[in-house]
Amino acid sequence: MSARIVINPITCDGHGLCAELLLELIELDDWGYPMLRSAEVPPHLEAAARRARSLCPTLALLLAGNG
Amino acid sequence: MTVVEQDLPAGEETALVNWLNGGDARPTFAPPRPSDRGVDGWPTLVDNVETLAHVALIARHGAAAYRQAGEVDEPGTILVTARGALARPGIHELAIGSPLGPLLGPEPTGAVLIGGYFGTWLSPDQARAADLSNRALRPLGASIGCGLVAALPVGHCPLHEVDAVLAWLAANSAGQCGACVNGLPVLSHAFAELAAGDRTGSAAAGLDRWTPMVAGRGACKLPDGAVRFLASARVAFADHIETHRRSGPCPPNRTTTLPTPPLEGWR
Numbered sequence A: 001m002s003a004r005i006v007i008n009p010i011t012c013d014g015h016g017l018c019a020e021l022l023l024e025l026i027e028l029d030d031w032g033y034p035m036l037r038s039a040e041v042p043p044h045l046e047a048a049a050r051r052a053r054s055l056c057p058t059l060a061l062l063l064a065g066n067g
Numbered sequence B: 001m002t003v004v005e006q007d008l009p010a011g012e013e014t015a016l017v018n019w020l021n022g023g024d025a026r027p028t029f030a031p032p033r034p035s036d037r038g039v040d041g042w043p044t045l046v047d048n049v050e051t052l053a054h055v056a057l058i059a060r061h062g063a064a065a066y067r068q069a070g071e072v073d074e075p076g077t078i079l080v081t082a083r084g085a086l087a088r089p090g091i092h093e094l095a096i097g098s099p100l101g102p103l104l105g106p107e108p109t110g111a112v113l114i115g116g117y118f119g120t121w122l123s124p125d126q127a128r129a130a131d132l133s134n135r136a137l138r139p140l141g142a143s144i145g146c147g148l149v150a151a152l153p154v155g156h157c158p159l160h161e162v163d164a165v166l167a168w169l170a171a172n173s174a175g176q177c178g179a180c181v182n183g184l185p186v187l188s189h190a191f192a193e194l195a196a197g198d199r200t201g202s203a204a205a206g207l208d209r210w211t212p213m214v215a216g217r218g219a220c221k222l223p224d225g226a227v228r229f230l231a232s233a234r235v236a237f238a239d240h241i242e243t244h245r246r247s248g249p250c251p252p253n254r255t256t257t258l259p260t261p262p263l264e265g266w267r
Helices: A017-021 A043-055 B013-020 B049-061 B124-129 B134-140 B158-171 B178-197 B202-214 B222-236 B238-247
Strands: A004-007 A026-028 A034-036 A061-064 B077-084 B090-095 B112-114 B120-122 B148-151
Touching: A004 A034, A017 A026, A017 A043, A043 A061, B049 B077, B112 B124, B120 B124, B120 B134, B120 B222, B124 B148, B158 B178, B158 B222, B158 B238, B178 B202, B178 B222, B178 B238, B202 B222, B222 B238
Parallel strands: B077 B148
Antiparallel strands: A004 A061, A026 A034, B077 B090, B112 B120, B112 B148
């Protein structure tokens, strides 16, 4: 079972790092806030997802499941 | 007992719990939902007073007696808030499934908003033919919602009313989530341009682009509700929008049906 990305919309400030690190899964809306193309993290992107989680300046990106 | 500040997001269940826990009356990120961990960390039941009144009636008189009103799958009564150009404005307790016609009354009305500011616009004919149950309203894209039934007067411009409500929703969000803080004012401005007469089609294009960027992306249901209300208006008033596009906006309405009061707010 893969990890799922969950973004806390309150904590998120639209820095946009996650979209740079995970451009396959995340794109930014017109105001710089992340939109998930897909919440499921495929195996080959798990390392990138963990990096996005630890590098988010407000720790708004969370991983649910076994991430 | 405690008094919560009168603010738009304050009644949302996580906002209420947050307030009771000493924080702002603004929604928090879930999980955990209050039913798992709420006030002082305890599982917390959040209900409105109308629900509790129904529970008290069931406890006193029994389920069978309660079910004598309403429908099989939607038993009981609801409190309807009737506003605007209909026969009897005010709050009425009606059995679920009651026809809307008598509530609207014998005089013609303009469009009817069902369910609240997150609700759905119906044409006068649709509203008159409908019953007040989710079973009857669902095929019309509507639901009972908070029980509001608001009828605009004949000849009033519905776009002015929608514009005012959208601006009010945008101004009264909790101001926490980017999609809502940015998206609702943008949608509100675009609708105002649509209502002013969208000659180039750019307002409609903006609404099409930004609506999916707003719905579902907040911590609470305010952005979803606003988008639903807006989308319903664009469908219900498509002809009127086209008239504005060709001939410019209507003059201001003589009266306002949908209130947009200033709120104390957490600000």
